[in-house]
Amino acid sequence: MIRKNLMLGVSALAIAGCSGAAERSEETSLAVRSEALSVSSRHETARSRYVLVFKGETTPPDLMERVSNAGGTLSLRIDEIGVATAKGDEKFAARMAKDPDVLAVGPEFFDELPATMEVALSETEGAGLEAQGTYLAPAPEDNLYYYHWNVRRIGAPAAWARIPAEAQRQVTVAVLDTGVMDDHPDLLGQVVDSVATNYCQETGGTFGSAAYPIYRTFIDFDAYPEWDVEDGCSVAERPSYEGHGTHVAGTIAAKVGGGRVVGVAPGVGIAAYKVFDRYRYTTESGVVVDRIGAFSGPQLAAIVDAANKGYDVISMSLGGTYDRSDKDDTAAWVARDRVAKYANRKGSVMVASAGNSGQGSNGTVAHLPSDLPTVISVSASNSNNIPLGPEGYDAVPGSDTFASYSNYGASTDIAAPGGDCGPEGCYAKYFILSTIVRADGSAWYGFQAGTSMATPHVSAVAALIRAQHPEWTAGEVREHLKATADKVGDRQLFGHGILNADVATR
Ligand SMILES: [Ca+2]
């Protein structure tokens, strides 16, 4: 029935070749990249699932009776914003739409995470670097620091020098994603809260946390074509580990020391929200599709929870395209707009990826949540010249480019490094290196590209600004980020410019 795009980390991928210190993995060719970038993941929403938006920005006390009287079953009620999700047929939707307290009824959309591809770090990478010096790494363990052109391009080290770790630790960034590996050596102790709002709320990992990215259960659309929360989640034959949220979290807060990389705000805390569910269905041609996607309801619930807990920043490397002129999209649109305003009122700075379809989102089509006025929309930049210098691979001043896959448009607020291919080809050094979970569940490092990778840079700098100015409103932080960005060119592409942590924290 209804389909929505979701563009998460593009993640071009190839098998990392073997390489030593002299032959680093930037030699790895990313032949499949163009194919990966053209992926425009679509998935049918679970039929019969609806979002109900009430007029009064609160849900009526007798909500459950109203839903059951109309022939539906209630899944989630989000009282703070007057939104609920429910299951029912089309008659149910029509009946609810006639309720005088209801503003809009529409499908509950399901945003898909495309199959993640990445350039994994080779096993030998970084070995023997001690002999060459550690390229000004903040700690000897951070021996992949020389790959962090992105961290240095936005001037993060200058900000670290100004904002003590204790001040950073007062700030928390909520990461709405697939989960965060809380015992990754670079993230151990960084995850200060763990919440699963997804419909399959399994726990996992060393600490058994609710947001650990193990997907042992799934929504079985073959067994339950009209799946409801009450039908529960089925046990998978083997777990899957989804590293997207761990990559995002590492770019924000991978710590100094511990593991081998460093985030943009290495002292801040991460609140990991798992909003994605694993799901499976068989296509008409018999292909079994086993992927990860996020329903609207769990996303809205996570934002409300993070805002209620006073988390400073809400980082969303996710989204989908919506059409203002499509009546079916109205409920989802209003609900997302309402929750963004709610979070802003509570002081949470909302940051979201612009999306990876290489399209301008002007006109009636918008990418949500990024295109909402109270959400910072992040497009992706790259560099066309990243030589190895005294501090490692660094972008030559003036070499900024716009990433080929990034969305753009009038609502783009700011750009940040997201990685892309370079002039010599698709080499790892042009990508963003961060923490990942390998297919066997172990902690590792990977290079990825996408607006999903650009977004956490902005979230991290918003957190650093909050550490300096705890009293600033979400709107003040947002305006400060834009005002301090490097003006590099086309407003439609880069918004107010490329994020600058150094200028933003002076
Ligand atoms: Ca580290």
Ligand SMILES: [Ca+2]
């Ligand atoms: Ca926006």
